[in-house]
Amino acid sequence: MKARALLLIGGLALGALSLLAEEKAPSKDDCAACHEDVVKAFEQTAHGAAMARRSPEILARSCAVCHAPAPAHLEEPSTANVRRKPAEEACLSCHQDRLGSLALATPGHPRSGVSCTACHAPSHLVPPAAEPMLAAAPTNLCGSCHRAEAARFRLPYAHREGAGPMDCTRCHDVHGLSPRGRLSQAKDGGVCLDCHTEKAGPFVYPHAPQRLDGCLSCHTPHGSANPRLLVRRQVADLCLECHSRVPAFHNLSSARYRDCTRCHAEVHGSNRSPVFFQE
C-alpha cells in the first residue's frame, strides 16, 4: 500500500515537474546553445548591461520576453515560430514610463504601425548608430519616413547644428513626457519657445496668428528660402496676405516699405505698440 502511495505521489510530482518544465520560458543559456554569438553580443550592449543592472533574472529571460519563441522553436528552430522583432508589449513590460504617452505625442505613429522597434531596433551584433539604441542618427531615422521634411532642411536657411541639420529630437518629443511635451501642450508657439523664450509672451499687444496657431503661422522651421525661415521669400507678401487694409502711404515700389519688419519690428507681440513698432 505504502509503495503504491509512494509511486502515486512520485508520479504526480514528476508529472507536475514536467508540466512546470514545459511552461518555463527558455533562458538565454538555452538560446545560446544555437545563438551563442548573438547572446554574447547582446550581453555587451547597453541594453543587456541595463538589464543585468536591474536584475540578472531579467537578463536571463530577456531572449524569451522580447522574441517570444513558441515551445516548438526549441524543437524545430524556424523564423516562423519566433518573433524576430519584439512586439510593443515586450518593450513596455519594462519601459512602463513610456506607457501611453507615445500615442498622445505622435498619434500618427501607432496609426501607421510605427512601434518601438521601428526606431529602437539595432542589431545585437552591430553597435547602435546613436543613443538611445537608435538604428540611425535621429535626423536620418526620422527622415527615412518624413522625407519632405528632411528635404526642406536642404534649403538655404534651416535649423542647423554645425554643418548638418539639427537633430529632430531637439524639437520633437516623440515620447511626450519631457518639458518639451509641456510646451507643446501650452501651444502659442509650443516647443519653439524652449529656445526662443523671448517670443513666449504674454504681450500687452499680441499678434493674432501667434496666439492662434503659434510660430507655424508664419515660419517653416525645417527650411526656407527666407533667412528668417518665413513661409514666403518676401516679408511683404506674407503680411499682405492677411492685412488688406494697409494705409496707402506704404508705397511698395520704394525699398523702405518692402520689408514690413523694418518698422513693425516687434511682430511677435509688443508691450508698447499696438502696431508692433520697435520697442
Next chain:
Amino acid sequence: MDDGEAPMRKMMRSAAVALFALGTAAGAAAQGLQGDVAAGYAWMDEGGSLSSFRTQYNLGEASFLEALTLEWTRPSGGPPVFSLKAWDLGDPAPDHHGRLLFQPTAAWRFEVAYDGRNSFYGLQDSPVNPRADRWSIERWRASVAYDGWNAARITLAFRQSQREGDVDRVLYGLNAFYPMRVRLDERFREGSLRFETKTLPVRLFFEQSFGNFDRENRWRPLGGRDLSGHDPDLLGRLATTQKDSVDLPSTRLGAFFRNARWDVAATAFYSRSDLDSAGLSSKVFEVGGGTIGQISYLEDLAGSATQDTRAADFRAVFRLEGGWSLRFLGNYRRSDADSDLMGLLLLHAGRPGLPGLTLSLPKDDRGFFNVNDRSAALEAAWDGGAFHAWGGLFAGRRGVDYRRSQDGAAFSQDRNTSGYRLGGAWDAGDRLRLDGEFEHGSFERYVLRVDPETVDRLTLRLRSRLGRGWSLSLQGRFERADNPSSQRGLDHSADAYGARLSWDDPQGKAGAHLAVDRNRIRTRTDLVLPGGEASLSDYDLRLWTLEAGGYVTVGRLSFDGTLLRIKDSGGTWPSSGWVGDGRATLAGPKGTRLSLFAQRRSYDEVRSAAGDFRFTRYGAVIGWRF
C-alpha cells in the same frame, strides 16, 4: 559687432583645453575609467560672400574639441557612475554641447546638460536695411531624480536659457530711418518638481513648474545720421529703462492605463502667466543737426498682461475581437488673456536754451484675446495580420474673441471643422510594407483671411527590404488647400515624392545609398495692395535633391562621405548648391586614430550674385580611445 561672441568663445576654448587635459590625465591614471577624446583644427578656403555663408552655416577656421567622453565604472562592473560628454567645443562650430551624468547609487541620478549657440545674420538686403544679428544663446538644464522607491520616482529639475549679444535694427523717426543697436539681455529660469508612480495599475504623474523670464534690452544710436546720409536731422539720444518680467507657473497631470483590452492616456495642463512691463523710453532728435532745435519723445508706460491656459488631451483605444479596435481622441485648449497699458507720452520741442513746447498724452489702453479650441476624432481600425485598414471622422471647433486695443473693433468668430480619414496597409513582414492614407477636412467661416476652406491630403509609402542588405523606399505626399475668392482666393498645393535605394553590409562594415527627392510648393493668394489695387502673392518652390553616400571599413582605414546636389527651380527664388562631406579615419595603435575631413558648401542664386559662395573646409582630428 562680434563682441557678443567673444566671451563665449573664450569660455569654450578654456573648457575645451581643460576637458582635454582632464581626459588625457584621468584616462592614463584612473582604473575603471574609459573615454574618448578627439581634437583637431579646421581650415577654410573662402570664396564669395562670407556674410551669406555665415548666415547659413556660421562655420569658421580654428582649433576645436570635436568630442570628449569620460566614463567611470566601478571595477566590480555595473552602469557608469560618472559620465561626461562634450562635443563641438571651440570656435569653428556655431553649436556647443555638454552632458554630465552622475549616478552614485541605483537610486540617485544627477544630470546636467549644456547647449550653446552663436547666431549670425549679416545679409545686407539693401543699404537702407542694415539689419544684423550677433548674439549667443546658452541653455543649461540640471536635474536630480530619486528612483529608490518601488512605488514612485521623483525628479527635481532646473533649466536656464540666456540670450546675450547685439542686434542692429532701424528706428523710424522724423520721416527718416536711423540705425540703432539693441544690446540683448534676456534670461529665462524654470524650476520643476515631478512625481511619477510606477506600480499602480493606472500610472500617474504630476509636475509643477515655476518659470520666470526677464528682459532688459538696451538701445543706443549708431552714429546718429539717418541711413540715406542726406537728412540734416540727427538722432541725438536713444535710451530705454524698460524691463519686462513674466512669471510662468504651470501644472501638468497625466494618467495612463493599458491592459489587453484598453489603452487609455490623458493629460491635463494649466498655466497662468503674468507680464509686468515698465520703464522709460526716450528719443531725442537734433533738427537740422541741432541748429534749428530739438524734438524729444518720452514714453513713461507700464503694461501688464495675464494669460490663463487650460489644456487637456485624451486618447482611448478599445480592442475588440477579430483584430478590430476603436480609437477616440479628444483635445481641449482654452486660453484667455487680458492686458492693459497705462502711462504718459510726452513730446517736447524747442531750441537750446529757450523754453519750448511740451505736449502730453495720457495712455490708458485695455485689450483681451480669448481662444477656445476643441477637437475630437473617432476611428475604427482592423488588423488582419498582413492587411491593415483604418478610417474615421474628426471634428473641431475654434472660438476666438479679441479686441487688441480699447479703440479697436472687437472680433468674435466661431469656426467649425469636420473631416474624415481613410487608410490601409499591406505588410508582408520585413520584405514589403505598402501603406496609404487619405484625409479630407472642411472648415466653416474664417478667423484669419488665409485660413483654408478645404484641405485634402494623400500619403503613399512603400518600403521594401529586397534582401542581401538592399532596401528600397518610395514615398509620395500630396496636399491641396483652398479658400474662395470672396475670402482670399487661396490656392495651395504641396507635393513631395522621393525614392531611396540603400545597401548595408550585415556586419556594418560598408554601405551605400542613393536618394532623390522632389518637393513642389505652390501657393497663390490674392492680395489687396496698400493703394487698393489687386495683386497676387505667388510662392513657387520646386526643390530637387539628389544624394549619394557611402561608408566602408577596410582593415584600419574607414571612409564615409555624402554628396548632395540641391536645386530650386521655382519662380520665387531659384537657387542651387552643392553639399559635400567626406571623412577618412586611420586607426592607430593603443586606441589612437587620425581623421582627415573635408566639407564643401556652395550656393548660387539665379537672380543675384551678391549672396553666392563656395567654401571648402578641411581639417585633421587626432583621437584617442582609452
